[in-house]
Amino acid sequence: MSRHKGIATALLLFLLGSLFLFPLIVTFTNSFMTEAEIALNYTSTLTAFDLVDGIVEKFQQIRLIPEQAGFWQYAEVLIKQPSFLVLLTNSLKITLPVTVGGLAVSLLTAYGFTIWDWNYKEAVFAVYIVVMLMPLQAVLVPNYIVADALGIKDSYLAIILPGIFSPFGVFLMRQSMKGIPAAYLEAARIDGAGSWYIFWYIMVPQLKSSVAALLMLTFIEYWNLVEQAVIFIGDYTREPLSVYLSRIAEGRMGLVFAASCVYMFLPFWFLLIGQKDLEKGIELSGVK
Amino acid sequence: MEKLPPRKKNPRPRLRTHMRGAKRPPRIPPGVLFLAPGLIGFLVFYIWPFFISLGYAFLNKPVNGSFVGLKNFFDLFHNAAYRKGLGNTLRFIGISVPVNMALSLGTAMLIHKTKRHKELFSLMLLVPLVIPSGSMVSFWKALFAYDGALNGFLNTLGIAKINWLNSQLAFFVMVVIFVWKNLGYNMVLYLSGLNNIPKDTYEAAWVDGAKPWQAFRHITLPGLAPTSVLVLIMSIINTFKIFKEIYLITGGYPHDSIYTLQHFMNNMFASLNYPRLTTATTVLVVIVALFTQTMLRLERRAAS
Numbered sequence: 001m002s003r004h005k006g007i008a009t010a011l012l013l014f015l016l017g018s019l020f021l022f023p024l025i026v027t028f029t030n031s032f033m034t035e036a037e038i039a040l041n042y043t044s045t046l047t048a049f050d051l052v053d054g055i056v057e058k059f060q061q062i063r064l065i066p067e068q069a070g071f072w073q074y075a076e077v078l079i080k081q082p083s084f085l086v087l088l089t090n091s092l093k094i095t096l097p098v099t100v101g102g103l104a105v106s107l108l109t110a111y112g113f114t115i116w117d118w119n120y121k122e123a124v125f126a127v128y129i130v131v132m133l134m135p136l137q138a139v140l141v142p143n144y145i146v147a148d149a150l151g152i153k154d155s156y157l158a159i160i161l162p163g164i165f166s167p168f169g170v171f172l173m174r175q176s177m178k179g180i181p182a183a184y185l186e187a188a189r190i191d192g193a194g195s196w197y198i199f200w201y202i203m204v205p206q207l208k209s210s211v212a213a214l215l216m217l218t219f220i221e222y223w224n225l226v227e228q229a230v231i232f233i234g235d236y237t238r239e240p241l242s243v244y245l246s247r248i249a250e251g252r253m254g255l256v257f258a259a260s261c262v263y264m265f266l267p268f269w270f271l272l273i274g275q276k277d278l279e280k281g282i283e284l285s286g287v288k
Numbered sequence: 289m290e291k292l293p294p295r296k297k298n299p300r301p302r303l304r305t306h307m308r309g310a311k312r313p314p315r316i317p318p319g320v321l322f323l324a325p326g327l328i329g330f331l332v333f334y335i336w337p338f339f340i341s342l343g344y345a346f347l348n349k350p351v352n353g354s355f356v357g358l359k360n361f362f363d364l365f366h367n368a369a370y371r372k373g374l375g376n377t378l379r380f381i382g383i384s385v386p387v388n389m390a391l392s393l394g395t396a397m398l399i400h401k402t403k404r405h406k407e408l409f410s411l412m413l414l415v416p417l418v419i420p421s422g423s424m425v426s427f428w429k430a431l432f433a434y435d436g437a438l439n440g441f442l443n444t445l446g447i448a449k450i451n452w453l454n455s456q457l458a459f460f461v462m463v464v465i466f467v468w469k470n471l472g473y474n475m476v477l478y479l480s481g482l483n484n485i486p487k488d489t490y491e492a493a494w495v496d497g498a499k500p501w502q503a504f505r506h507i508t509l510p511g512l513a514p515t516s517v518l519v520l521i522m523s524i525i526n527t528f529k530i531f532k533e534i535y536l537i538t539g540g541y542p543h544d545s546i547y548t549l550q551h552f553m554n555n556m557f558a559s560l561n562y563p564r565l566t567t568a569t570t571v572l573v574v575i576v577a578l579f580t581q582t583m584l585r586l587e588r589r590a591a592s
Contacts, residue, residue: 009402016395017412020468023427024415044435059440060430109326116319124327126580131334133521133576135528137553138569141344141562142337149337165329195318216418224420226532227550231557242422242536253426260423267418275411282473283480 024264026062031073031257033066038254073258083237084259091240091263094156095222098163102218103211106169111199113170114177115185125174128167136227143228156238159228169214172281176210177203212274213281220267338573344566353563360567370568372544373552377527380459380548384466384530385523389516391467392474397508399475400482410479414472421532428537432461453538459545466530473526474519481515482508513590521583 030038044058077084113125131139139162147158180203188198204211229243236244241263245256271278345360347353364370399409431438432452439449452461485507493503531550534542540555541547549572556565 006401006403009398010405013395013398013402013405013409014412017409020413020416020471023424023431023468024419027423027427042430057443058435059443060433060436061440062427062430062437105326105329108322109330112319112321112323112326114319116317116323118317118319126584127335128330129521129584130573130577130580131330133525133580134569134572135531135550135553137531137550137557137565138572139334139338140553140557141341141566141569142334144557145337145340146333161329162333165326165333167330167334170326170330195322199322220418220420224422224532226421226535227554230535230554242420242532245422245425245536253430256426260426264419264423267420268415271411271414271418275407275414278414279410279476279479282476 026064027257027260027264029064029066031254031261032069032071033254033257034068034070034072035252035254037067038257042253073254074262076255077258077262081255084241084262086237087239087241087244088262090238091223091225091242094159094163094225094240095219097160098222099215099218101160101164102166102169103214105164106173106214107204107207107211108199109170110173110177111203113174115195128170132167132171140227140231144231147232153232158232159225163218163222169218172214172217173207173210176207176281180206209277209280212277216267216270216274216278217281219270223267338569341562341566342570344562345570347563350560350562360563361571364564364567364571367564369547369552369555370549370564372547373549376459376545376547377549380462380466380530381524381527384463384527385520387463388467388470388474388523389519392471392519393478393512395471396475396478396482400479410472410476413475416469417472421536424533425536428465428533432537454543456543456545458538458543462530462534462546465533466527469530469533470523470526473522477515477519477522478512481512485511514587517583517587517590524579 030041033041041061041063044060046055046058050058113121143158143162144153146162147153150157152158152161184202184206185198188202193202224242225240226242229240233239241259245259245263344350344353346355346357348356348359395413399406402409430436433439434449434451434454436452438452442448442450450457452458489507489511490503493507498506528550531548534546534548535551535554538546540551540558542551549568553565553568556562556568
């Protein structure tokens with residue numbers, strides 16, 4: 001009886017999981033279709049043949065299995081259209097500095113919050129949380145003011161620098177540091193270790209999962225950049241991929257599917273190799 | 289016996305001890321040095337410009353404006369687009385967050401109970417979280433368009449075409465995409481919350497003849513209270529992020545039912561109406577600050 005129940009639960013979860021994966025699977029298999037097949041599937045315009053057959057209404061069709069599978073679209077995206085690779089590089093140019101710089105700043109700041117007790121600590125941290133909760137649109141004018149004052153309005157730095165100092169990383173790292181017993185740090189201090197030594201050799205090695213999780217979450221966030229790109233980047237050649245994909249969606253669907261697959265490859269691969277760490281990091285963010 | 293080398297006469301150490309206390313600079317707590325770079329950056333890129341921008345909220349126009357007191361705030365609340373945006377955002381939070389919390393809790397409980405393939409199931413549900421919004425735009429469009437695949441499927445069942453993206457139903461499309469994207473994150477949080485509830489508590493309850501829903505009501509739910517506070521905070525952050533998908537699928541001026549506060553703010557920025565945008569931001573800061581204070585208080589209560 002309970003065995004049957006177990007199988008039913010597993011089946012239910014598998015179905016739910018498949019439903020969640022469905023959009024990805026479609027994007028993946030469709031990227032191997034020919035442009036002609038894509039054009040045929042994703043159109044609702046009636047042709048003369050349809051009229052002869054008595055079809056009065058047509059819909060776009062989402063098909064899973066290509067009639068002819070091949071790498072045509074990938075060849076188009078990766079070899080024949082250098083603009084795609086330029087946009088991919090744009091995405092990397094924004095994402096990598098924010099991810100690495102953000103990690104460094106988050107670790108240092110969170111450690112500062114952890115080891116130094118002062119009167120307004122929790123009040124200042126509450127300000128971090130308020131800013132963290134704000135939607136991106138709310139910081140657009142402030143971001144613009146700083147970028148203007150520093151003269152970096154037309155540079156990626158206008159996106160990168162606020163990203164590096166964004167409060168989410170500090171929040172996540174501080175939560176993770178709360179999970180490390182104060183006795184460890186105290187013991188090291190009694191043995192004569194300095195704060196820097198404790199930070200680098202005792203604190204950071206124990207935060208491996210959270211560090212991996214923060215790297216992944218930041219990477220995903222900035223890889224998926226939309227709002228700031230719309231506001232700060234007017235030039236089409238300097239856009240990240242996310243905005244470009246929604247713009248070329250009309251007409252060249254096959255291309256979009258292949259480009260989307262290339263685009264989602266990195267974060268997807270990170271999830272495959274780092275699932276445990278990501279889960280651990282998400283869990284740790286909930287530690288009191 | 290070997291001769292010991294003559295002792296070096298080095299007066300320096302003694303001198304240093306002598307000077308201790310007299311010329312020593314005030315001790316800086318080491319935490320300050322760690323905190324300073326991040327805190328300065330945070331002040332420079334978020335707090336300082338916010339206070340500068342606050343000035344706009346009291347001016348009648350962005351350039352050479354004159355002081356108009358609280359007029360912008362009164363105007364804002366009479367602005368139809370703002371009211372629509374704020375209303376939709378609140379409605380979206382009010383519906384999608386509880387729906388997502390309930391579904392992710394249900395899924396977490398199912399995964400918690402299964403013995404095999406836990407990893408695989410959570411992987412499948414976590415995938416949408418990492419996929420960039422831009423990658424999925426063409427799929428959502430092909431699915432929900434007026435001539436899209438969903439209407440095609442309904443057509444075979446004899447149901448007339450529905451305008452998913454351009455009617456009241458667009459709101460539910462937004463909820464569906466939100467749940468699809470964020471169920472995994474909450475599920476992981478709930479799963480760890482469930483693992484923290486001791487098994488003995490349940491066993492004791494079964495011995496006492498508790499029914500499953502009683503166990504859920506009196507053990508599971510209270511046990512998950514601290515987790516739920518965090519799930520709630522994260523869910524609200526994530527409701528703001530759904531704007532990416534909606535914007536990429538439907539553009540800057542979508543159907544009324546999915547015109548959110550972010551659309552309003554985005555459009556105000558695009559049309560250089562900084563006074564109105566800053567006024568809207570200020571109101572939002574007040575709302576979020578009050579909310580945060582309440583949440584932190586709740587968290588403290590749930591933890592004790």
